Amino acid sequence: MFDRLSNSWELAKASMQVLRSDKELLVFPLISALGAIVVMITFIVPFAASGIMQAMVEASERGGRATASVSSDAWLPSIILMFLFYVVTYFVTFFCNTALVGAAMIRLRGGDPTVADGFRIASQRIGNIFGYAVISATVGMVLRAISERGGIIGQIVSSMLGFGWTVATFLVVPILAVENIGPVDAVKRSVDLLKKTWGENLVANIGISAVFGWIIAGFILLVFMPLLFVAITAQNGAFILAVVIVGIGGLVVIGLISSALTGIYQAALYHYAQDGEVGGDFDSAVIRQAFKPKRQAS
Numbered sequence: 001m002f003d004r005l006s007n008s009w010e011l012a013k014a015s016m017q018v019l020r021s022d023k024e025l026l027v028f029p030l031i032s033a034l035g036a037i038v039v040m041i042t043f044i045v046p047f048a049a050s051g052i053m054q055a056m057v058e059a060s061e062r063g064g065r066a067t068a069s070v071s072s073d074a075w076l077p078s079i080i081l082m083f084l085f086y087v088v089t090y091f092v093t094f095f096c097n098t099a100l101v102g103a104a105m106i107r108l109r110g111g112d113p114t115v116a117d118g119f120r121i122a123s124q125r126i127g128n129i130f131g132y133a134v135i136s137a138t139v140g141m142v143l144r145a146i147s148e149r150g151g152i153i154g155q156i157v158s159s160m161l162g163f164g165w166t167v168a169t170f171l172v173v174p175i176l177a178v179e180n181i182g183p184v185d186a187v188k189r190s191v192d193l194l195k196k197t198w199g200e201n202l203v204a205n206i207g208i209s210a211v212f213g214w215i216i217a218g219f220i221l222l223v224f225m226p227l228l229f230v231a232i233t234a235q236n237g238a239f240i241l242a243v244v245i246v247g248i249g250g251l252v253v254i255g256l257i258s259s260a261l262t263g264i265y266q267a268a269l270y271h272y273a274q275d276g277e278v279g280g281d282f283d284s285a286v287i288r289q290a291f292k293p294k295r296q297a298s
Helices: 002-021 023-049 052-062 072-108 115-124 126-149 151-168 172-178 183-197 208-234 237-275 284-290
Strands: none
Touching (some): 002 237, 023 237, 126 151, 126 172, 126 183, 172 237
16 A cells, blocks of 8 residues: 555656646646636526526425426436536546647657647547547436436446546547547557556556645645634634635645646556656656556466
């Protein structure tokens, strides 16, 4: 366990070195986050106007299922609207992630990428990115249906399938950024690369997010909560507002850095899985820990 945590930390540090060389990589997750907010606002208005949201709220207050209270006439439009929301949200996210990974690949291969380089790469793959967004939205809707209609067992099954999908598609974005293949082939390619090289530690080493989970917990417990306690004790409204703003700002910055490092890490893993080489400040021994050959059953 400690070896895996240490390896994740080393990968996070190596990714951070790349980010320090190209701080503009933070632009991609920032635009992705802003785009997601715009998409959410855009869909909330028609969703609320349709009366579906009110029906869901009323069902929640009665302790029933939200979908059960939606009339048959509104059911199909609600499903279509939700599917479109998934597609657009995934598209914005994948487009920005492809741009980020594309720029990171340029750095790992010795180049000096710009934000324009990243978006140029993503723009060249826009059709494939949209196709992958449709696939992911379909998977998301199916998993949501299983979770909502299957009770506790459905939630467990949905979580397991969702986890498997996340692992299987972990290298899809780098593949879309580098290889000129369609979304279905990209998913198959991701699975093939993982089959060849996936060891016990892959899931653990995906855990740059786990490292940042600890950082977020530390920020909340050691910085935000003490400051908020002092502000509330002082009964100073301006101080409380300032602390809340600092807290939200800190979490946003941490989230942006985490997203950027995850994209850089994906690029490094793909680069190693595809070419057998590492780039940037990554240690080949550390990367190999993420891709140990699978143990053969005895």
